[in-house]
Amino acid sequence: MIRLAIALAALAALAVVPMFVSEYELGLMIGMASYVALASAWALFSGHTRYISLATVAFYGTGAYTVAVLNETLPYPVVILCAGLIGAAMALLVGLSTLRLSGIYFVIFTFGLAELVRQLITWYEVTVTGTLGRYIFLDLTARDIYWQMLALVAIAIGLTAWINRSRLGLALRAIGDDEVVAAHSGIHLARTKLFAFTISATLITLVGAVASPRWVYVEPLIVFNPTVSFLTVIMALLGGANRLWGPLVGAIPLFLLFEWLSVNFPDTYPIFLGLMFIAVVFVLPNGLLAGFDDLRARFGRTRP
Amino acid sequence: MTITRRNTLRALTSGVAMTLLLGANLAYAADETVKIGYAVAKTGPNATGAGITTIPNYELWVKDVNAAGGLTMPDGSQRKIEVIEYDDRSSNEDLVRAIERLATKDEVDLILPPWGTGSNLAIAPLMDRFGYPQLGVTAVTDKAPDFAARWKRSYWMLGGGHDYAVGLADVLKAAVADGKINNKIAMVSVADGFGIDLVKGARLAFEEAGLEIAYDKTYPLGTSDFAALMAEARDTGADSFVAFSYPPDSFGMTKTAQSMGYNPKVFYVGVGGAFPIYGKIADGKQEGVMSIGGVDAASPAIKDYFARHTDSAGAPPDSWASAITYASLEMLAQSIERVGLDHAKLAEELSNGTFSTIIGDVKLEDNQLRDLWWVGQWQNGTFVAVNPSDKDGAVAPVIPKPDW
The missing domain is CATH 3.40.50.2300 (Response regulator)
Structure with a gap:
């Protein structure tokens, strides 16, 4: 109960932040909120099941593209609703056909998915509509986008908390530990995975939809940038993908670090990115939060 | 705060520091960037x-x-x-x-x-x-x-994109009228924003100029093998080869045309054709290649x-x-x-x-620069402007292009 109160108070505090900061700082907050939402949504499925998905940008880009296609014909809330529905439908389709894959095959498939979606959209635009590149002219301020993104963060973390306590969370953890054992204990593997995957993918689609009005111009090459998928994975892993606050703890410092690097070392930034990837996997395989726990266990044994 | 020696000293030093800073600021203002x-x-x-x-x-x-x-x-x-x-x-x-x-x-x-x-x-x-x-x-x-x-x-x-397409249509139309080339055009374009914009403009502009589009294919971004595409283009018998391409494609097509001995009378590539490196890519045989842009080289x-x-x-x-x-x-x-x-x-x-x-x-006209070069051509090692032909500094195009 107290934890919930603290989380709600933090959310309320974050919601009034835009009143006190400059446009640039608000831009930073939006960037941070998007990555926290992406990493949390990603971890909602991948954290417990340990299915590493690189499809993040496939859904993220689809969300952005939906807004680009519909923003001139439908009112904004309907557009966002459509984006969510399209994301969910796509996740169901993809999930049904691929969640029987496991290990490296799943990783490769999800990576290919982003490319597939990009090429499909390109093909459609070239042969059917005959234009490539769409415009998003919406009268949304940075504050509006920030608040929507913050809401998505709250939903992603709230849903994760709820799932962790529910039978679904237990089932997902069992699947992550050993699929065969899980199946033998009576867990419906396909249904469980599909459900979590769809929730996660829908949230990711919504993040893309909410973020897109800031770009004004959208084309497949811009919205299906694979770096987004990699960053999401590395942020979630850094914090600890199987913990409620892990993705948040990983996303915020990494996001700030990348911003600092791009400001101060614009030419060498990709090298640092690669080193970070390696460091996270080697030094903190279970994430920062687990690392803290280890430290506490080692030095704080006297205290309960 | 009681008046002690330390506090007085502190106040004094900070006062001095402030004055110094202020002075520095004033000095700075005179030389502001x-x-x-x-x-x-x-x-x-x-x-x-x-x-x-x-x-x-x-x-x-x-x-x-x-x-x-x-x-x-x-x-x-x-x-x-x-x-x-x-x-x-x-x-x-x-x-x-x-x-x-x-x-x-x-x-x-x-x-x-x-x-x-x-x-x-x-x-x-x-x-x-x-x-x-x-x-x-x-x-x-x-x-x-x-x-x-x-x-x-x-x-x-x-x-x-439309402007560049109309410019190219002008050049080709004039060459057809002079009997230098037939009126058939083989056209390829990259399936990306830029290629699409240009090819859309070109379809219309070529038709209006009375030119026949004998071949019209789009290729995906990142394509690196153009042999099949260009063989088909050659087989149409068109005298003009037009590619609305990105730099890697423009370079790749140039190489391919050279290695298969494809010598259309007009060889036009998109972005990259006007890059200084193009001469090296074409092995010094860039003479006569047309592309977007151009400068008044004189x-x-x-x-x-x-x-x-x-x-x-x-x-x-x-x-x-x-x-x-x-x-x-x-x-x-x-x-x-x-x-x-x-x-x-x-x-x-x-x-x-x-x-x-x-x-x-x-x-500027309505916040746009309209006085631009639409088509350029490599002549004697320089990428000169050929269209609009009535603009100051325009050079007559060399058609047909010499063989590779």
Whole structure:
């Protein structure tokens, strides 16, 4: 109960932040909120099941593209609703056909998915509509986008908390530990995975939809940038993908670090990115939060 | 606070320090710089274009201005330029944030635009909100008139796909009329924003010019094998081969045409054809190849600019958007000299003023540069302009192109 109160108070505090900061700082907050939402949504499925998905940008880009296609014909809330529905439908389709894959095959498939979606959209635009590149002219301020993104963060973390306590969370953890054992204990593997995957993918689609009005111009090459998928994975892993606050703890410092690097070392930034990837996997395989726990266990044994 | 020796001392020292700081500030004000910021792609897919057309020209201009004592203000005083640059990592999200940072945190006096149509559009609403003039050079879009009307302080200086297609149609139509080539055209285009825009314009323009499109195929971005495509194009018997392509494709097609001995009478490639490196790609046989853009190679100002650019960047500029990028900066400097750094006045001057630049006297029409070169051709090692043929400095095209 107290934890919930603290989380709600933090959310309320974050919601009034835009009143006190400059446009640039608000831009930073939006960037941070998007990555926290992406990493949390990603971890909602991948954290417990340990299915590493690189499809993040496939859904993220689809969300952005939906807004680009519909923003001139439908009112904004309907557009966002459509984006969510399209994301969910796509996740169901993809999930049904691929969640029987496991290990490296799943990783490769999800990576290919982003490319597939990009090429499909390109093909459609070239042969059917005959234009490539769409415009998003919406009268949304940075504050509006920030608040929507913050809401998505709250939903992603709230849903994760709820799932962790529910039978679904237990089932997902069992699947992550050993699929065969899980199946033998009576867990419906396909249904469980599909459900979590769809929730996660829908949230990711919504993040893309909410973020897109800031770009004004959208084309497949811009919205299906694979770096987004990699960053999401590395942020979630850094914090600890199987913990409620892990993705948040990983996303915020990494996001700030990348911003600092791009400001101060614009030419060498990709090298640092690669080193970070390696460091996270080697030094903190279970994430920062687990690392803290280890430290506490080692030095704080006297205290309960 | 009680009066102790320590507190008195502290107050005194801080007072002295304050005075010193203030003095330093005053001294600084007399020698104030003009802060100019930009965020361009140093990494990612946009880095090639930005590295050839945008960044070297920004650097050259800043060097030139500072070497001359700085930007001249309306009162005749000079202020040096201080540059703040960021990498947008070819991501619009990062680009938007970098512009917010430049405008609200660094509080720069002016912001120079990024490279690319998408990037320029992404920052247009922000630039408009913060009131900065946006001299968008490296953006090719048929919607420029709409954008100029939507964002009053945005300028669009490289025309639209339709313009380039009509220019090419003109050249080909004249060659057909002179009996130099048949009226059949084989056309390929890259399935990306730029290729689509141009090919759409071309279908219409070629038809209006009475030309027959014998072959019309699109290939995906990132294609590296063009042998099949070009063999089919050759088999149509068309005398003109037209490719609306990106640099890697333009280079690849040139190589392929040479190795298969395909010698169309007109060989036209898209972006990259006007790059200085093209001569090397074509193994020194670039004579007669046509492409987008062009410069008035005989003009002394352009010759001087090419020499200075080579000195500064280690390579000559490309012959399409580079000179226009540099000219847009000259326009900015001249506007500042006339009206100062006030954004509203600057924007008005840029819209209405006439400027003397390396590409000649420039006056914008509805915030757009329309006096542009649409088609150029390699002749004697230089990429010269051939269309519009009635524009000063135009050279007659060489058709048919000599064999590879």
